[in-house]
Amino acid sequence: MENRTIVDALQWRYACKKFDPGKIIPEDTFQRILQALNLTPTSMGMQLMKFLVVQNTEVRKALVPHAYNQHQITDCSHLLVLCRESHVTQDFIDEYVNRSARIRNQDVNSSKIKGFKKMLESANLMSENDRVKWMSSQVYIALGVLLTACAVEQVDACPMEGFVPQEFDRILKLREKGLKSIVVVPLGYRHEEDPYQHLPKVRRELDTIVEYI
Incomplete structure (x- = not known):
């Protein structure tokens, strides 16, 4: 990792198609990845999401048929399911406002905090369709942070939308938790037999994708 830049890390990463099931991510490395994930920037800082770490082997096996038999689900070291909240509840808003006031040593009854709370509550003025899109978009920001953090730590990942x-x-009883799954991300270490690791990246030239106005 010494002297590697973020560009080096992102050049190294790819969507791992075959994990080595014998290689496990060290706990301290995994915790750094989770800490980075928790620092994802979100709209109004609300973090309307949850990250499930699926450890149970039998549960993972049960998920495979609903991920089009992609065995990254069972072969990876750690399986993450990134979820959004089903609803923006008043309890969620109240807890966030109280936590913000406590951490920042502010009076929860001040006009500033009350104004902040009113702004948060405006989320429920959106249409249901717009609110779902808004919350789902936040999860994809988290996905970007996760993939970057993994690249920096030289941990392989495979973001997957190919699931039901x-x-x-x-299977994960997400309705009871008030959650909806958005994207699945197996993490671990590439198998030496995965041919995709040797393919050069295909990207547009920088001057064709960046425009200065």
């Missing part, structure tokens, strides 16, 4: 959310929600 309703079945994942059922």
Whole structure:
């Protein structure tokens, strides 16, 4: 890792298709990745999401058929399911406001905090469709942070939208938790037989994707 830049790390990463099931992410490395994930910037800082770490082997096996038999689900070291909240509840808003006031040593009854709370409550003025899109978009910001953190730590990842959310929600009992699955991310270490690790990256030239106005 010494003298490696963020660009080096992102050049190194790819969507790992075959994990080495014998290699496990060290706990301190995994905790740094989770800490980075928790620092994801979100709209109004609300963090309307949750990150499930699926450790149970039998549960992972049950998920495989609903991920189009992609065995990264069972072969990876750690399996993350990134979820959004089903609803923006008043209890969620109240807890966030109280936590913000406590951490920043502010009076929860001040006009500033009350104004902040009113702004948060405006989320429920959106249409249901707009609110779902808004919350789901926050999860994809978290996905970007996760993939970058993994690259820096030289941990392989494979972001997966190829799964059946309703079945994942059922097996993981997400409805009871007030959550909806958005994206699945197996983490671990690439198998030496994964041919994708040797392919050069295909990206547009920088001057064709960046425009200065």
